[in-house]
Amino acid sequence: MSVQERKQRERADRERLIVTTARELAEQQGWDAVTTRQLSERIEYSQPVLYSHFRGKREIIGAVALQGATELAAALRAATAAAHGPRARVIALARAYLDFAAHNPAVYDAIFQLDGGLAFAVEDTPEPLKDAFAALLESLEQVAGDGVHPGLFTELFWAALHGLATLTRAGRLPPQDADRRVELLVNRLAIL
Amino acid sequence: MSVQERKQRERADRERLIVTTARELAEQQGWDAVTTRQLSERIEYSQPVLYSHFRGKREIIGAVALQGATELAAALRAATAAAHGPRARVIALARAYLDFAAHNPAVYDAIFQLDGGLAFAVEDTPEPLKDAFAALLESLEQVAGDGVHPGLFTELFWAALHGLATLTRAGRLPPQDADRRVELLVNRLAIL
DNA sequence: CTCGATTGTCTAGCAGTGCTAGGATCGAAG
DNA sequence: CTTCGATCCTAGCACTGCTAGACAATCGAG
Numbered sequence: 001m002s003v004q005e006r007k008q009r010e011r012a013d014r015e016r017l018i019v020t021t022a023r024e025l026a027e028q029q030g031w032d033a034v035t036t037r038q039l040s041e042r043i044e045y046s047q048p049v050l051y052s053h054f055r056g057k058r059e060i061i062g063a064v065a066l067q068g069a070t071e072l073a074a075a076l077r078a079a080t081a082a083a084h085g086p087r088a089r090v091i092a093l094a095r096a097y098l099d100f101a102a103h104n105p106a107v108y109d110a111i112f113q114l115d116g117g118l119a120f121a122v123e124d125t126p127e128p129l130k131d132a133f134a135a136l137l138e139s140l141e142q143v144a145g146d147g148v149h150p151g152l153f154t155e156l157f158w159a160a161l162h163g164l165a166t167l168t169r170a171g172r173l174p175p176q177d178a179d180r181r182v183e184l185l186v187n188r189l190a191i192l
Numbered sequence: 193m194s195v196q197e198r199k200q201r202e203r204a205d206r207e208r209l210i211v212t213t214a215r216e217l218a219e220q221q222g223w224d225a226v227t228t229r230q231l232s233e234r235i236e237y238s239q240p241v242l243y244s245h246f247r248g249k250r251e252i253i254g255a256v257a258l259q260g261a262t263e264l265a266a267a268l269r270a271a272t273a274a275a276h277g278p279r280a281r282v283i284a285l286a287r288a289y290l291d292f293a294a295h296n297p298a299v300y301d302a303i304f305q306l307d308g309g310l311a312f313a314v315e316d317t318p319e320p321l322k323d324a325f326a327a328l329l330e331s332l333e334q335v336a337g338d339g340v341h342p343g344l345f346t347e348l349f350w351a352a353l354h355g356l357a358t359l360t361r362a363g364r365l366p367p368q369d370a371d372r373r374v375e376l377l378v379n380r381l382a383i384l
Numbered sequence: 385c386t387c388g389a390t391t392g393t394c395t396a397g398c399a400g401t402g403c404t405a406g407g408a409t410c411g412a413a414g
Numbered sequence: 415c416t417t418c419g420a421t422c423c424t425a426g427c428a429c430t431g432c433t434a435g436a437c438a439a440t441c442g443a444g
Contacts, residue, residue: 007391036431046394048433057431112364113305120364148376155365156352156373163355164348172304172312173347181348184340189380199420228402238423240404249402 015053017043019063026064026106031114034060062116068107069128072100076135086143090190093139094161094182101165108169112162133158145191153189160185207245209235211255218256218298223306226252254308260299261320264292268327278335282382285331286353286374293357300361304354325350337383345381352377 021042025034036057040047054060079096083089101108110116111129119125133154140157141150164181167173173181213234217226228249232239246252271288275281293300302308303321311317325346332349333342356373359365365373 035429037429047431048395049393051432052392112359112362120362149372152369152372152376155359155369156356156376159355159359159365159373160348160352161355162359163351163353166358167304167347167351167354170304170312173351177344177347180341180344181351184344184348227400229400239402240424241422243403244421 011053014043014045014049018050018053018060019067022060023064023067023107023110026110027104031061031106031109058115058117061110061114062118064107065110065114065116065118066126066128068104068111069126069132071104071107072097072111073128073132073135075100076132077138080135080139087186087190087192089139090143090186091182093136094186097136097161098165098168098178098182101169105169108165113166140190143190143192148191157185157189160189203245206235206237206241210242210245210252211259214252215256215259215299215302218302219296223253223298223301250307250309253302253306254310256299257302257306257308257310258318258320260296260303261318261324263296263299264289264303265320265324265327267292268324269330272327272331279378279382279384281331282335282378283374285328286378289328289353290357290360290370290374293361297361300357305358332382335382335384349377349381352381 018039022034022039025038025042034057036047036050039060040050043049050060054063075096076093079092080089083092118129120129136158137150137154140154144150144153164173164178164185168175168178210231214226214231217230217234226249228239228242231252232242235241242252246255267288268285271284272281275284310321312321328350329342329346332346336342336345356365356370356377360367360370
């Protein structure tokens with residue numbers, strides 16, 4: 001029995017190694033550089049080993065995305081917990097979101113841009129994704145305003161943050177005005 | 193001379209053929225299906241012909257993007273011109289933007305998601321892209337509010353629209369509430 | 385302790401990708 | 415009619431994600 005347990009543990013370790021290596025490689029050189037050959041060489045196994053853990057490359061991206069979503073939710077909760085007052089909390093939330101996207105571009109892409117084979121906005125949406133949305137909702141429902149559905153408001157606020165994150169990183173928006181855009185966003189959208 | 197002119201004309205025709213074929217193929221089967229082999233077969237030339245017109249696949253995507261940006265700018269101007277009153281105009285602008293993204297997903301991706309090798313937010317940004325932003329600015333500067341930089345406001349509004357467009361199309365936002373989100377966006381962001 | 389069976393891993397290869405070198409072909413100019 | 419340059423295609427390169435089949439290590443039964 002103990003032997004089987006050890007093997008299971010080693011297998012789980014290797015699966016984590018694959019995910020973290022894929023993530024590192026993606027952050028260092030972009031997702032284009034995350035080929036099955038590069039990845040297998042970095043983990044010091046052959047390519048077929050990858051396919052004994054994941055159905056294919058998209059599932060590896062999906063695993064990175066789930067890990068990232070968990071971290072994003074935690075980062076959002078940490079930022080809002082440290083802020084005092086509703087306005088400061090929403091500002092902190094927005095900054096934390098954009099900071100996460102800026103500092104983990106590859107992970108952010110895995111969650112929201114790339115096809116990781118993940119379901120969204122349906123029954124079987126993975127838990128980390130629902131939780132990240134919940135983390136947004138927790139702080140935003142307090143500033144949605146009367147008669148406005150909190151979920152709808154959160155969706156809109158989230159969309160705005162997502163647009164700022166992607167357009168900024170793609171070089172479509174000048175990065176130096178980021179803070180002013182966040183202030184304007186919160187001042188207009190949030191009802192304090 | 194006339195012979196050379198005819199050849200130049202035929203060359204220009206073929207270049208347009210490549211771009212429109214790439215666009216059609218992308219809208220029908222997604223950009224993944226736009227391979228140099230598929231594309232060359234559809235235009236009934238061999239692959240190297242593509243490379244006599246464009247440096248590579250990314251430049252073809254870029255050409256589709258520029259064509260799309262021109263149409264987007266025209267669609268935005270047509271929608272705002274037909275609307276009366278500042279609020280109706282901004283609503284029409286937002287709807288037109290999201291409609292364009294919904295009805296031309298591949299083109300929208302070419303402009304804003306994919307790497308078409310285009311420069312943004314810098315000196316040598318291609319004219320169609322600057323013009324599309326200008327079309328947004330024309331209607332939005334009137335509702336930016338006092339003391340708010342019109343360009344910054346437009347960037348924020350645009351980012352919100354972009355977020356709504358991409359998240360909706362990726363299945364991250366339920367599509368049936370699109371109109372309500374647009375109304376909320378305009379009610380909150382625009383100062384009438 | 386030995387010996388099949390099972391598990392785990394790797395080598396080698398497939399079909400597809402973007403892109404290109406070099407030869408064949410064709411039409412205009414002399 | 416010949417020459418020569420532009421035009422186009424065939425064939426192939428290095429790469430991609432993915433997989434079949436061979437091989438070796440390990441396990442359990444006798």
